[in-house]
Amino acid sequence: MxxxxxxxxxxxxxxxxxxxxxxxxxxxxxxxxxxxxxxxxxxxxxxxxxxxxxxxxxxxxxxxxxxxxxxxxxxxxxxxxxxxxxxxxxxxxxxxxxxxxxxxxxxxxxxxxxxxxxxxxxxxxxxxxxxxxxxxxxxxxxxxxxxxxxxxxxxxxxxxxxxxxxxxxxxxxxxxxxxxxxxxxxxxxxxxxxxxxxxxxxxxxxxxxxxxxxxxxxxxxxxxxxxxxxxxxxxxxxxxxxxxxxxxVGGGSEAAGGRPGTGVLARCLKAWNRRVPLPFTALGGGGLLAGLALAMHVSEIPGASILFVLAAAVILAGIAGLIGQLMKDQPEEEPPPPEDEGPRELHVYKTTPCPVSADVGDKFAQLEVALEQAMRAQGVSADWGGHQKLAAAAEAAKAKGDGEAFKARCKALLFLAEAFHKARNKEESFRPSWKDRNGPGPSA
Incomplete structure (x- = not known):
């Protein structure tokens, strides 16, 4: 990073x-x-x-x-x-x-x-x-x-x-x-x-x-x-x-937090700026504009003088940026690094596979069914029509692969859980009948 x-x-x-x-x-x-x-x-x-x-x-x-x-x-x-x-x-x-x-x-x-x-x-x-x-x-x-x-x-x-x-x-x-x-x-x-x-x-x-x-x-x-x-x-x-x-951390898709339509352009601009500093880009762009203005002047195309002024402004901005960059890059005396900043041993204390798979999707689907049954039995109100649409979308998403199916299933489960949370009394405890880390839990 x-x-x-x-x-x-x-x-x-x-x-x-x-x-x-x-x-x-x-x-x-x-x-x-x-x-x-x-x-x-x-x-x-x-x-x-x-x-x-x-x-x-x-x-x-x-x-x-x-x-x-x-x-x-x-x-x-x-x-x-x-x-x-x-x-x-x-x-x-x-x-x-x-x-x-x-x-x-x-x-x-x-x-x-x-x-x-x-x-x-x-x-x-x-x-x-x-x-x-x-x-x-x-x-x-x-x-x-x-x-x-x-x-x-x-x-x-x-x-x-x-x-x-x-x-x-x-x-x-x-x-x-x-x-x-x-x-x-x-x-x-x-x-x-x-x-x-x-x-x-x-x-x-x-x-x-x-x-x-x-x-x-x-x-x-x-x-x-x-x-x-x-x-x-x-x-x-x-x-x-x-x-x-x-x-x-950046680099994800729209579903992972990026904004639609901007990811590729943003990455291209970042990649360009890493290779060519902005002042040099401005100088190069100003030179191209000046060349275009000269060609327009020779061909007697209107607007050449305005383009010359614009080219001059871009070139001056590039020169100013270059001077600023040179001043910024002047070496400064830095204190020696602390002793504990040398090579360090990295620890990963436990590693667990966590793929977005059909198995975890099925587990969440079972929880969703059990939660819906418990909410209906307890008379908890919810937008059942809205949930049915999300549940149907989750089933349809199975054709698109485990990733899309799991995301859709999570949305349907989250929809129900939000409604249940709003209605839940402090001492109520919902325990669906499904396998968790401690084995099967009691039925709701």
Whole structure:
């Protein structure tokens, strides 16, 4: 991701079904322009608070507010150093609140942050909130869960899933409880056009599997994907607060977030500008206009003088741009790179296939049927005619391939889930009869 470009992203946090307060927080801080991109890049943060609702909310909010601010302030010291400093200073601030206010004792929060920079993607991480990268039909977990079950699995050399629910919700590292904290800093991971990154709290990963998350995040626009993933977690009981942040790097199609009719032209212009700087383009264009004006003058074609003036203006603009570029490119004395900015080992802690396949489409179709039956049985109102059209479109899309069929199925399911969410009472829990990560669930 060497060149600056806006990224398409979406962030959504939800209280879930079982909790009365939302202790999660998230904050996107995209770079506003080329200068900001070169200086610190795009920053995205998710935090999951703990220690009672008022305490957890305060800790997570402070984490997502402080981490980007501190990192941006020190980004020129090097990515790894700035990320580590951002987390450690945020930890100190949260810890101080707990020490100064007895009612806030024990406050803490997980935090995971994604930093998209010219050299690649960096991740800062404390706790069991996660960062994923989806690429080529694979879900790559870029963070190690700082939980008891993951630590035991590491010591035994086994997959954490093999240990089942053994102390699954016990985390061993977080921001706030202690004056010092160990921060995992990962990166820089190479970034390719079309990569999708996802940050989330364990309210999502506790009930929605990585293959389902990856299929949804790569098939849909970030806004629709975030909504559907939150609804999926709630339809499976919503036992915790749920936060999802999806970031898509450029290079996708219209369905992946691009604008119709502009992708090819934009890519061509970017490719041209990378090879030929704008001032040289202006000088060349001005020369062509001057030549055309001369030909018109010789042939006594009206308008030659106006074209000469235009050519002169374009040439002058090119010269001004060239002078500005030369002044900008004057070498400046730069401080030596920090010691921790040398070659780094990259970690992908877990890889799960997440293809957009007929199998996951059929699973979502079963969920859609079960949800419709439950809504009708409970007397939940919905635009059934509108849903029927979407369901029919999903069936018809099977002839176009798994990708189009899955997108259409997700739209139909999202339509129903939105209606159910609006009507759902706080303590209601819908559990359809379908296979999830823990086997078949009870019928609705």
């Amino acid at each position: 060497a060149a600056f470009e806006p990224v398409r992203y979406a962030a959504l946090t939800d209280v879930g079904v079982k909790r009365s307060h939302n202790q999660d927080a998230c904050l996107p801080v995209p770079a506003a322009d080329e200068a900001a991109w070169r200086d610190h890049g795009h920053v995205f943060v998710v935090a999951d608070g703990m220690g009672g609702h008022a305490v957890g909310e305060k800790a997570s909010f402070k984490a997502v507010r402080d981490i980007p601010q501190i990192y941006n302030k020190h980004a020129r010291d090097g990515a790894a150093a700035a990320i580590r400093r951002a987390f450690t200073e945020a930890n100190h601030g949260i810890y101080s609140i707990g020490q100064e206010n007895p009612e806030f004792r024990g406050l803490g929060t997980t935090a995971v942050a994604l930093f998209l920079r010219p050299e690649g993607a960096w991740v800062g991480h404390v706790g069991d909130s996660r960062a994923y990268r989806f690429r080529d039909g694979k879900a790559e977990q870029l963070t190690f869960d700082h939980s008891w079950v993951w630590e035991i699995a590491r010591r035994q050399g086994v997959d954490p899933d093999e240990l089942g629910d053994f102390k699954k919700n016990v985390i061993i590292r977080s921001l706030g409880p202690d004056p010092e904290v160990e921060v995992d800093v990962e990166g820089p991971h190479p970034v390719q056009p079309g990569d999708v990154f996802l940050l989330c709290s364990d309210g999502l990963t506790g009930v929605v599997t990585p293959d389902e998350v990856g299929a949804v995040a790569t098939a849909l626009l970030p806004e629709d994907a975030a909504k559907l993933l939150v609804h999926l977690a709630n339809l499976r009981g919503g036992p915790d607060n749920i936060t999802v942040m999806i970031v898509r």
